[in-house]
Every structure is written in structure tokens, then in C-alpha cells.
Amino acid sequence: MAASISKQLIFNYAADELYPLVLEGVHFLQQKTAMEDGVLPKVKLVLMELLTNALKHNGGAQTEVWLQVDKGNIIIKKTDKGNPLVIHCGGINHEWPLPGNHQAGRKVCIYSGNGSNLNAAVKNNCLVQFLVEETGPEETDLLRLPEHFGLMIIARACSRFAYEFDIDTCTNTFTAVIPLTDSTINDKYDK
Numbered sequence: 673m674a675a676s677i678s679k680q681l682i683f684n685y686a687a688d689e690l691y692p693l694v695l696e697g698v699h700f701l702q703q704k705t706a707m708e709d710g711v712l713p714k715v716k717l718v719l720m721e722l723l724t725n726a727l728k729h730n731g732g733a734q735t736e737v738w739l740q741v742d743k744g745n746i747i748i749k750k751t752d753k754g755n756p757l758v759i760h761c762g763g764i765n766h767e768w769p770l771p772g773n774h775q776a777g778r779k780v781c782i783y784s785g786n787g788s789n790l791n792a793a794v795k796n797n798c799l800v801q802f803l804v805e806e807t808g809p810e811e812t813d814l815l816r817l818p819e820h821f822g823l824m825i826i827a828r829a830c831s832r833f834a835y836e837f838d839i840d841t842c843t844n845t846f847t848a849v850i851p852l853t854d855s856t857i858n859d860k861y862d863k
Contacts, residue, residue, distance in 0.1 A: 679739050683726055684734050694720055694778070718825075726754065730755075745831070745852065755844075760820075769797050778793075781824075785808055789807055790803075790805075791804075792818065798838070830848045
């Protein structure tokens with residue numbers, strides 16, 4: 673198997689820098705690896721949503737995005753020292769890191785509707801994995817998008833999507849894993 677490749681992108685919270693940075697990342701991946709046709713749009717969506725999220729929730733000096741191709745996957749990792757993740761659902765704010773050490777195993781429904789649920793599987797008080805659960809054939813009402821719809825977009829495009837807060841460095845890390853082959857995505861519940 674070929675050695676892994678990687679590239680770092682730096683985002684300085686300038687809106688006019690967002691799309692050119694996405695194109696730079698996509699171009700790098702196109703030049704360095706072979707991927708099926710359906711994979712490239714997923715990569716673009718994930719990069720756009722992660723950088724848009726950084727622009728919306730900034731608070732740090734810059735955001736680093738690492739692109740890595742390894743073992744048949746594209747791994748997109750976004751790190752920053754901005755505001756930690758807060759999920760508003762069911763009248764409750766879940767803010768990371770979650771208090772206490774008893775959080776593992778909890779499942780929080782972030783969004784339910786339009787034929788699917790977006791769930792957060794809490795691995796520990798600093799780590800959460802996002803999971804899509806299909807519930808029916810409903811179509812998305814584009815006039816009533818939920819607050820966390822960007823998380824749903826990323827979770828649908830990936831085989832794995834997670835957020836981790838590092839207490840020691842106060843760093844947020846979102847990690848998205850996209851298989852190089854556009855086969856049916858499984859292993860959603862594995863880390």
C-alpha cells in the first residue's frame with residue numbers, strides 16, 4: 673500500500689478566503705490520489721461546511737485543516753481554539769467538554785425530521801461522534817433547515833465524523849473520514 677500523504681491548509685477567518693481554500697484542498701487531493709467520482713463532491717461539502725463553521729464560531733487566531741489520505745480514506749481534520757461545540761436540542765444546551773466523567777454511552781438526538789435523525793453518540797465528556805439514522809422517505813424542507821444542519825451534511829458525507837475538545841490546550845478538533853471509494857458507507861458506530 674502506498675504511503676500516506678497530507679497537506680495543511682490555514683484559514684484566517686476571511687470569508688473571501690473560504691472557497692479558494694476549498695479549491696486548493698480539492699486540487700491537492702485530485703493531484704495526489706485516485707478517487708471515485710462520487711467522492712469529490714463529498715470532500716467539497718465537508719470542507720465548505722467545516723470552514724463555514726469556523727467562520728461562524730471563530731474565536732481563535734486561525735483554523736488549521738489537515739487533509740490526509742491513508743488506508744483508503746480521506747481524513748479531514750479541522751482544529752482551532754475557537755468556541756467549543758454547543759448543541760442546542762430539546763431545550764437543553766450541551767456544551768463541550770461535558771461536565772463529569774459519566775457521559776460515555778449517552779446518545780443525544782440533535783435533530784429529528786425530514787426522514788432522518790442526527791444523533792450525537794457521546795464517547796466521553798470530551799468526544800462525540802455524529803451519526804445519521806434514516807427514519808423515512810421525507811424530503812428536506814429547505815425553508816425550515818434546523819440549526820445544526822451543517823453537522824447533518826457532514827455526517828451524511830462521511831463514514832465517520834466526530835468532535836473532540838482537548839481540555840489541556842482548549843482546542844476543538846472535528847475529524848471527518850471519507851472513503852476513497854463511493855461504496856455504501858458503514859461502520860458509522862465505530863471510532
